[in-house]
Amino acid sequence: MTTLLLQLLLNALALGAAYALIALGFVLVLNATSAVNFAQGDMVMAGGYVAIALAAVLPLPGIALLPVVAVLMAALGALLSLLAYFPLIGRPPVAVFISTIALGVMLEGSANAIFGAEPRAAPALVGAGAIELAGIHLPYQRLAIVALASLLILLQHLLFAKTQLGRRLRAVAQDREMARALGIAAAPLIAGTFALGTGLAGAAGLLLANEWFVTPTEGTNYILKAYIAVTIGGWGSVPGAVVGALLVALFEVGVSSALSYSVATALLYAAVLAILFFRPQGIFGEAAQARA
Amino acid sequence: MSLELGPYELRLLTVAGCYALPVLGYQLVFGHAGALSLAQGAFFGLGAYATALLATRWGWGFLATFPASILVPVALAALVAAPVLRLRSHYFALATLGIAQVVLLAAVNWTELTGGANGLAGVPGVVFAGVPVPRGWPMLALVWGLVLAVMLASHLALRGRWSRAFALLRARPLAAAAIGLDEGRMRLAAFLASAACAGAGGALYVHTLRVVSPEALGFPVMVACLAMSVIGGAKHVLGAPLGALLLVHLPEWFRFLDLYRNVAYGAALLAAIVLAPSGIAGALARALPRRAAPAPKPQAPPAPRRPRADEGPLLAIDGLAKSFGGVRALDGVALSLRPGEILGLIGPNGSGKTTLLNLVSGFETPDRGAIRLAGARIDAMPPHAIARSGVGRTFQTPALVEEMSALDAVSLARGKELVAARPEAMHFLAEVGIGAEAAAEKVGRLPFGLRRRVELARALALQPRLLLLDEPASGLTAGEREALGNLLRRLAGQGLGLLVVEHDMPFLLGLAHRVACLDEGRLIALGTPAEVRRAPAVIAAYLGEAA
Numbered sequence: 001m002t003t004l005l006l007q008l009l010l011n012a013l014a015l016g017a018a019y020a021l022i023a024l025g026f027v028l029v030l031n032a033t034s035a036v037n038f039a040q041g042d043m044v045m046a047g048g049y050v051a052i053a054l055a056a057v058l059p060l061p062g063i064a065l066l067p068v069v070a071v072l073m074a075a076l077g078a079l080l081s082l083l084a085y086f087p088l089i090g091r092p093p094v095a096v097f098i099s100t101i102a103l104g105v106m107l108e109g110s111a112n113a114i115f116g117a118e119p120r121a122a123p124a125l126v127g128a129g130a131i132e133l134a135g136i137h138l139p140y141q142r143l144a145i146v147a148l149a150s151l152l153i154l155l156q157h158l159l160f161a162k163t164q165l166g167r168r169l170r171a172v173a174q175d176r177e178m179a180r181a182l183g184i185a186a187a188p189l190i191a192g193t194f195a196l197g198t199g200l201a202g203a204a205g206l207l208l209a210n211e212w213f214v215t216p217t218e219g220t221n222y223i224l225k226a227y228i229a230v231t232i233g234g235w236g237s238v239p240g241a242v243v244g245a246l247l248v249a250l251f252e253v254g255v256s257s258a259l260s261y262s263v264a265t266a267l268l269y270a271a272v273l274a275i276l277f278f279r280p281q282g283i284f285g286e287a288a289q290a291r292a
Numbered sequence: 293m294s295l296e297l298g299p300y301e302l303r304l305l306t307v308a309g310c311y312a313l314p315v316l317g318y319q320l321v322f323g324h325a326g327a328l329s330l331a332q333g334a335f336f337g338l339g340a341y342a343t344a345l346l347a348t349r350w351g352w353g354f355l356a357t358f359p360a361s362i363l364v365p366v367a368l369a370a371l372v373a374a375p376v377l378r379l380r381s382h383y384f385a386l387a388t389l390g391i392a393q394v395v396l397l398a399a400v401n402w403t404e405l406t407g408g409a410n411g412l413a414g415v416p417g418v419v420f421a422g423v424p425v426p427r428g429w430p431m432l433a434l435v436w437g438l439v440l441a442v443m444l445a446s447h448l449a450l451r452g453r454w455s456r457a458f459a460l461l462r463a464r465p466l467a468a469a470a471i472g473l474d475e476g477r478m479r480l481a482a483f484l485a486s487a488a489c490a491g492a493g494g495a496l497y498v499h500t501l502r503v504v505s506p507e508a509l510g511f512p513v514m515v516a517c518l519a520m521s522v523i524g525g526a527k528h529v530l531g532a533p534l535g536a537l538l539l540v541h542l543p544e545w546f547r548f549l550d551l552y553r554n555v556a557y558g559a560a561l562l563a564a565i566v567l568a569p570s571g572i573a574g575a576l577a578r579a580l581p582r583r584a585a586p587a588p589k590p591q592a593p594p595a596p597r598r599p600r601a602d603e604g605p606l607l608a609i610d611g612l613a614k615s616f617g618g619v620r621a622l623d624g625v626a627l628s629l630r631p632g633e634i635l636g637l638i639g640p641n642g643s644g645k646t647t648l649l650n651l652v653s654g655f656e657t658p659d660r661g662a663i664r665l666a667g668a669r670i671d672a673m674p675p676h677a678i679a680r681s682g683v684g685r686t687f688q689t690p691a692l693v694e695e696m697s698a699l700d701a702v703s704l705a706r707g708k709e710l711v712a713a714r715p716e717a718m719h720f721l722a723e724v725g726i727g728a729e730a731a732a733e734k735v736g737r738l739p740f741g742l743r744r745r746v747e748l749a750r751a752l753a754l755q756p757r758l759l760l761l762d763e764p765a766s767g768l769t770a771g772e773r774e775a776l777g778n779l780l781r782r783l784a785g786q787g788l789g790l791l792v793v794e795h796d797m798p799f800l801l802g803l804a805h806r807v808a809c810l811d812e813g814r815l816i817a818l819g820t821p822a823e824v825r826r827a828p829a830v831i832a833a834y835l836g837e838a839a
Contacts, residue, residue, distance in 0.1 A: 083562065087566045091569065094328050095565055098522060098565045101515060102558045102559070102565065104558070105515055105554060105558030105561065106555045109552060109557070109558060110555055224386075227386050228390075262400070265397060266398070269393055269394050270394065272387070273390055276375060276379055277374075
């Protein structure tokens with residue numbers, strides 16, 4: 001029983017770590033721009049396909065492909081900001097919501113045209129196999145997901161907390177006008193935030209696309225998970241996004257194992273509706289002010 | 293009929309009509325109420341499934357399935373409206389998307405009922421009171437007949453007062469509440485009507501295709517509704533058929549793109565939101581020159597009965613307290629105001645003046661204490677109800693819609709159709725010194741001082757018993773300030789009670805009968821202007837502790 005629970009916990013941790021990357025990217029862009037990037041889920045999907053395409057050229061394990069995927073996806077993120085964010089500055093935030101939905105549709109259509117609708121798998125991070133520890137089966141893949149996602153979250157934290165670039169990014173997120181008055185050029189930093197957020201989504205795509213496969217239409221699923229994670233964790237809160245993502249995964253894995261995945265997903269949405277019913281401002285209130 | 297259209301073209305046109313219906317609904321909730329609902333696709337699919345199930349499993353006829361297909365999504369919308377409609381926009385989008393996903397999961401997994409991923413086949417065509425309506429021209433005529441009927445209904449319902457009321461609600465929700473518009477009811481009406489339109493469209497869609505599968509309620513249908521609204525134009529009824537016709541045919545025109553047709557679809561939506569945010573219909577409307585309605589002759593509405601000074605206090609505030617987080621914005625404030633009295637409210641920045649006005653208006657609810665208007669508690673009432681019970685107000689910066697004419701801005705506060713409201717609105721505009729020419733002008737083109745007066749006229753158009761003014765003199769020229777003072781004195785002479793927050797001391801001290809001074813949420817002085825001016829606590833609050 002305990003063994004099974006620990007196994008499930010590792011599953012939840014692996015899934016949650018990947019969700020955390022997605023939610024983190026979502027909330028960083030949210031804080032920098034006050035806008036919801038609805039394409040974040042499709043960026044996860046795109047990251048999975050970029051990994052598959054790369055692996056066809058470079059037959060390397062996933063862990064070696066990860067930096068390349070992240071960099072390519074970051075470039076895509078910067079492009080996204082140029083197409084769907086910068087032309088809409090000064091317009092109601094809902095405009096960016098719609099423009100990123102449009103970009104998501106384009107990404108999904110492209111993936112479907114290039115790779116087809118069947119589920120595909122990205123290469124494993126370090127190969128098959130598992131550690132047997134006191135009767136518990138610990139697959140390398142899941143351990144590696146947890147380790148790599150934690151590393152990326154740590155790197156993101158260090159970037160924001162310890163570097164000059166990070167301080168500038170935070171200044172822009174806090175008050176764009178003030179940052180501008182202090183001589184910080186906001187536009188490249190915002191584009192950079194989109195790149196960072198998308199890079200994280202792409203990394204998550206690689207991490208997820210081995211065990212859980214990737215299909216062109218699953219972006220909606222991932223954006224919902226990230227959105228829910230950020231709602232639970234407190235709209236605009238960076239640590240809250242990570243905690244929220246872990247809670248979402250824990251709920252999903254727990255309920256799926258007892259009932260089924262569909263029931264788990266439906267119950268998750270029902271739970272979110274209930275949360276919003278009793279706490280219209282989210283569980284921990286809002287770190288960011290009214291927008292989107 | 294000599295139009296050379298094959299069955300395939302006729303079917304495309306019919307399908308476009310089936311989509312125009314949910315888009316007409318989506319214009320209400322998204323275009324007018326300004327709420328990004330992501331459940332419209334699910335409502336469409338629910339209508340389709342309701343028709344398919346009732347017709348194939350239970351053999352119901354069209355006259356029963358069609359109303360049922362409208363009722364099912366409306367019932368779901370009504371069920372979720374209470375928790376969902378009060379959410380702020382980003383949570384509203386999430387909540388409606390969550391509802392749509394639950395509906396989709398149910399359609400895929402409840403196989404015994406819905407046929408699962410395969411869906412339901414063998415849906416009959418429309419049989420209208422015993423007369424079959426075959427595919428081709430007859431079905432097309434039925435669908436587009438309904439589209440035209442809904443367009444007409446929508447146009448009649450929204451032209452005039454309600455499109456402007458929604459515009460104010462989108463741009464300045466607090467100002468809308470302050471003139472008695474009930475945001476909750478307006479949003480609910482739009483949400484339910486949007487679900488009804490979507491259900492009707494879904495029902496006709498499944499009669500046209502004769503099969504239904506979970507694709508009918510998936511996210512792509514939602515995106516299609518959104519794209520059709522944005523590209524066609526979300527605020528003009530013509531936008532719905534234009535958007536639907538265009539986007540249903542777009543994949544046909546982009547056939548050469550083959551697999552990349554959906555990419556073109558996304559690109560079209562992106563281009564529209566960036567380059568033409570008001571859509572094709574919006575651009576057409578701008579291209580056609582439209583004369584503003586000429587200002588009618590002023591006509592005074594019947595004067596309301598105003599309480600007399602000996603009837604007891606008009607406004608009585610008792611032990612009022614409000615905290616934001618850990619900050620005590622107001623701490624046990626007690627005040628009262630007689631009919632015909634001008635009470636000035638002063639205090640340093642952050643002393644709680646605007647918080648006090650917001651509590652009286654109902655924008656905030658007090659933590660403790662009571663607010664009574666002519667003896668009746670109002671502190672638990674929603675802002676629109678407080679406004680209707682006779683409390684008018686203005687804001688620090690005039691809360692007006694720039695594209696609306698001054699005349700219409702004021703007419704909205706009369707709570708009746710524009711034709712009847714405009715002559716009365718002219719009366720209130722005349723009272724603040726605005727003539728026919730400025731009244732017909734768009735608010736955004738008026739100088740600042742005139743905007744302040746338009747807002748004051750709007751508050752007066754409520755015929756309030758109590759008027760709350762937040763810094764009415766700021767930004768006015770000396771001449772305008774004098775005219776304002778005279779006007780406010782005249783209003784008080786008519787029995788109106790005025791609570792005036794103002795930083796301009798010479799103006800306020802020359803105007804008010806009594807002055808109250810707040811400091812850090814507490815009432816530190818109350819008396820005649822002369823008394824308050826000399827009060828040591830007031831001098832200390834303004835000059836710092838040392839004084």
